[in-house]
Amino acid sequence: MSRKAHEGQLKVYYLAAAPASAAAEGDDELAEITEAELAAGIKLPQITADGVDTAPTNNRASIDMIDTGKISEFPGTYGLALNMKFARDSIEADDVAWELFSHGLEGWFVVSRFGEPELGSRVEVYHGHTFEPQPLASAPNTFQQYTVDTALVAWNKKATIVAS
Amino acid sequence: MNVKVYHPETGQKADVPERVAKRLAASGWLQGEQPEMQLSTTFDQPKQKQGVSTGHPAGQGIITSNKPKTDTKKGGDKQ
Numbered sequence: 001m002s003r004k005a006h007e008g009q010l011k012v013y014y015l016a017a018a019p020a021s022a023a024a025e026g027d028d029e030l031a032e033i034t035e036a037e038l039a040a041g042i043k044l045p046q047i048t049a050d051g052v053d054t055a056p057t058n059n060r061a062s063i064d065m066i067d068t069g070k071i072s073e074f075p076g077t078y079g080l081a082l083n084m085k086f087a088r089d090s091i092e093a094d095d096v097a098w099e100l101f102s103h104g105l106e107g108w109f110v111v112s113r114f115g116e117p118e119l120g121s122r123v124e125v126y127h128g129h130t131f132e133p134q135p136l137a138s139a140p141n142t143f144q145q146y147t148v149d150t151a152l153v154a155w156n157k158k159a160t161i162v163a164s
Numbered sequence: 165m166n167v168k169v170y171h172p173e174t175g176q177k178a179d180v181p182e183r184v185a186k187r188l189a190a191s192g193w194l195q196g197e198q199p200e201m202q203l204s205t206t207f208d209q210p211k212q213k214q215g216v217s218t219g220h221p222a223g224q225g226i227i228t229s230n231k232p233k234t235d236t237k238k239g240g241d242k243q
Contacts, residue, residue: 016169016188017176040171040191100187105180164174 009115010052012084013041014100015108021159022108022127030125030156033110036164038117041110044086044097048145051085052111054126080152082109082126088135088144101130101148109150110159121161128152170198 017040021032059076089095101107110117111124128150135146167185170177171193180188185195 015176016180016184016193017171017174017178019176034174036174037176040174040176040188040193042187042191096187099183102181105184 004114006049006113009113010047011112011116012044012047012052013038013110013112013117014044014097015041015110016106017108018127019108019125022154027156027158029154030108030127031159032162033117033123033125033159034162034164035119038110038161042096042100044084046086046089046095046097048085048087053081053083053085054124055081055083057081080126080155082111082128082150082152082155084148084150085136086133086146086148088146097148098133098146101133103130103132105130107150117161119161119163123159123161124155124157125159126150126152126155128154167195168197169193169195172198 015033015037019030019033019037021028021030024031057077057079059078060073061076062071062073064071084097086097088098092099106129107127109126109128111126112121113124114121117123131149131151133146133148135144136142165182166179167182168177168179169185169188171191173192175198177198178188178193185193189195
């Protein structure tokens with residue numbers, strides 16, 4: 001069976017600059033990340049088990065028809081957000097995402113859901129700007145965590161890792 | 165304060181806060197502008213002397229005469 005649970009599979013990378021495929025349009029936009037571009041990124045292993053949430057907004061144009069009573073709908077404006085959650089670390093060098101992200105920082109996020117991305121891996125790419133890291137409310141019996149939300153410009157959920 | 169960084173292998177460039185540049189250094193990013201020499205090596209081909217057969221296949225650049233070229237505007241070594 002090739003089905004996978006999330007544990008040990010989800011990997012997230014931050015790229016500071018646009019990959020070459022960002023210049024393409026339509027379905028080809030952000031469709032490819034080269035191995036070298038990925039290697040130039042920063043891995044974010046502090047992501048928590050529930051730390052990757054791609055929250056969609058799907059609005060609809062709808063019209064209620066009185067003759068049939070049917071509500072007819074068509075896809076309208078839509079958007080996506082990449083909301084991440086990380087574990088804090090008291091050692092600065094290991095507190096990567098906390099130190100890295102700030103309000104308005106541009107980035108390209110590569111999300112792999114089937115282990116460490118390698119040549120031919122299918123990945124998701126999200127291009128956007130981050131908000132300020134936000135600590136979660138204090139709570140007993142809980143490790144310290146924080147969230148980093150993003151406002152996205154573009155994304156491609158069917159991207160591939162290609163040779164450099 | 166933002167600093168300019170580039171990656172010599174991928175050719176990527178970015179303008180990022182200093183603390184981000186520090187983290188990127190571990191992934192091979194360098195601070196500053198990418199030197200032009202690294203952008204292209206097209207003009208670094210070794211020059212050949214006139215009158216010397218290069219051993220190329222027929223019709224592909226074999227020089228058969230030692231006579232100097234009269235049109236020096238298009239390149240070639242002067243004798």
